[in-house]
Amino acid sequence: MKINATPIAGLFEITPTVFEDSRGYFFESFRKEMLEKAGIRQDWVQENQSFSKKGTVRGLHFQAGEHAQAKLVSVIQGKVLDVVLDLRKDSQTYGDIYTIVLDAEKHNMLYIPEGFAHGFSVLEDAIFSYKCSAYYHKESEGGILWSDPKLKIDWKVETPILSEKDQLWPTLETFTKEKGGL
Secondary structure: OEEEEOOOOOOEEEEOOOEEEOOEEEOOOOOHHHHHHOOOOOOOOEEEEEEEOOOEEEEEEEEOHHHOOOEEEEEEEEEEEEEEEEOOOOOOOOOOEEEEEEEOOOOOEEEEOOOEEEEEEEEEEEEEEEEEOOOOOHHHEEEOOOOOOOOOOOOOOOOOEOOOHHHOOOOHHHHHHHHOOO
16 A cells, blocks of 8 residues: 655545456555554544546535544545645645546545545546545535636536535635634
């Protein structure tokens, strides 16, 4: 398992060692001791899975306060463009975006610490899986507008399929003025 730091502190791409033969493949999708050696110390309390059709955009979502979540995200089937936005108040990279393609062939994962908004666009029909460090708490849910023009995110989909809720989140500028970050 390779754990590589990204340009944003605390954010890591994880690529497992995959063993393939004529029967298929095998890899460790989670190994606590390896993550801990890289400084990732999380107790995972909830695991979620979603199926999304090509062209879907989900995000940018977060949970605030005592219900903030770290996530370990991966794709079981298909391919997505994973997008994170640093919302940590005291971070030198506050407002920075990081994107990575996660796909079922590479089996790569992304560790996202607390304090980030997260979303993804579906490049191929996808089953998306993510471990969470805190339980979902509706009252702590928030988001940033996926299409905020100042963020200049290229979601790599022409006509996105969106939820109504994801079209109503505030821009980063409005969020920052109102909340000052996470």
